[in-house]
Amino acid sequence: MSTLAPEGPAAATIATLWWVMLIGATVIFLGTMGLFVAAFRATRYRGVSVGIWIKGLGIAFPSVVLLALLSYGLMVGEALQALPARDGISIEATGRQWEWRFRHARAGAPPLESISVMHIPAGRPVDVLIRSDDVIHSFWVPVLAGKMDAIPGKTNRLRLLAPRPGRYAGQCAEFCGIGHTNNRFVVVAHDPASWARLMAPTP
Ligand SMILES: [Cu+2]
Numbered sequence: 288m289s290t291l292a293p294e295g296p297a298a299a300t301i302a303t304l305w306w307v308m309l310i311g312a313t314v315i316f317l318g319t320m321g322l323f324v325a326a327f328r329a330t331r332y333r334g335v336s337v338g339i340w341i342k343g344l345g346i347a348f349p350s351v352v353l354l355a356l357l358s359y360g361l362m363v364g365e366a367l368q369a370l371p372a373r374d375g376i377s378i379e380a381t382g383r384q385w386e387w388r389f390r391h392a393r394a395g396a397p398p399l400e401s402i403s404v405m406h407i408p409a410g411r412p413v414d415v416l417i418r419s420d421d422v423i424h425s426f427w428v429p430v431l432a433g434k435m436d437a438i439p440g441k442t443n444r445l446r447l448l449a450p451r452p453g454r455y456a457g458q459c460a461e462f463c464g465i466g467h468t469n470n471r472f473v474v475v476a477h478d479p480a481s482w483a484r485l486m487a488p489t490p
Contacts, residue, residue, distance in 0.1 A: 288429045288430065288456045288458065289429065289430070290302060290305065290429045290430070291305070292430060293430055293431075294430040294431055294449060294450060294451075294453075294455065295430070295431040295432060295447055295448045295449055295450060296448055297367050297431065297432035297433060297446065297447055297448070298429070298430055298431050298432055298433070300363055300366050300367060301363070301367075301432075301433050304359070304360075304363050307359070308356075311352075315352070322344075367432070367433060367446070368446065373412060373414065373446070374411050374412045374413070376407070376408065376411060376412070376413045376414065377392065377413070377414045377415075377416055378390070378391050378392075378405060378406075378407065378413060378414070378415055378416070379415075379416045379418065380405060380415050380416065380417050380418070380426055380437070381417075381418045381419065381420055381437070382417070382418070382419045382420070382424030382425075382426065382437040382459060382463070382470070383419065383420035383421050383424075384421050384422065384463060384464050384466060384470075385459075385463065385464065385465075385466030385467065385469060385470040386402055386403055386470065386472075387402070387403055387405070387424075387426070387457070387459070387470070387472040388400065388401070388402050389401045389402075389404065389405040389406070389472075391406055391485075391486075393486050393487075393488070394486070395488045396486075396487070396488035399485065399486075403471070403472045403473065404472065404473050404474075404475060405457070405472060405473070405474045405475070406474075406475050406477060406482075406485055407447075407449060407474060407475070407476050407477070408476070408477055408479065408482040409449050409450065409451050409452040409453070409476040409477060409478060409479075409482075410448070410449070410450060410451070411448065412446055412447070412448045413446070413447055413448065414444055414445070414446050415435070415444070415445045415446075415447060416442050416443075416444055417435050417436070417437045417442065417443045417444070417445060418437055418438075418439075418441070418442050418443075419437035419438055419439045420439070421439065421463075422439070422463050422464065423436055423437065423438055423439070423461050423463065424436070424437040424459045424461050424463045424470070425437060425459055425460035425461035426445060426457070426459075426460075427457060427458055427459070427460035428447065428455050428456070428457040428474050429456075429458075430455055430456075431447045431448070431449055431455055431474065432445055432446070432447040433445075434460045434461075436461060437461075449474065449476035451476065452476050452477055452478045452481070453475075453476055454473050454474070454475055454476075455473070455474040455475075455476065456471065456473060456474075457471065457472040457473065457474055458470070458471050458472075459471070
């Protein structure tokens, strides 16, 4: 379930954001520690005016860093919605205390319903329509995409893609009561033949 071992494009974008922030924060931390040490050897810095520290490092530096982070965050948010392009597959995911129910629409057959197991085709983008029957939950499959809240009376959409067939662990990511810890599910990504069998009308 590690977000640092991403499988899908959405999770990979989020993992890159995480690394950029970790490396950026480390550089700033080391710079701050450097100044901390320099403060004890202040005799060497007598010529620097106080205004440079306040305006430069107190106002300009954080403004530039925060603006850069905000712009990057907005770009990542857009990228998560845009990638990959829509393919027409929507699956309903409804959270409740304490299980996730999934509804997969099928052409010419009643929808396939399941509890705690969501089926998707591998290599194709899927829109998950996320709802809640009671309190706020959050749909999260760490290696495939970011979190999306399930809010009563509202439908939220999360686009994800599993590049290859396999099983991906999911977990409710919003505290929803005593059973929250065990409010887990599995996403099964099928190869084309297996997906076609699953979507075929039952004889
Ligand atoms: Cu929960």
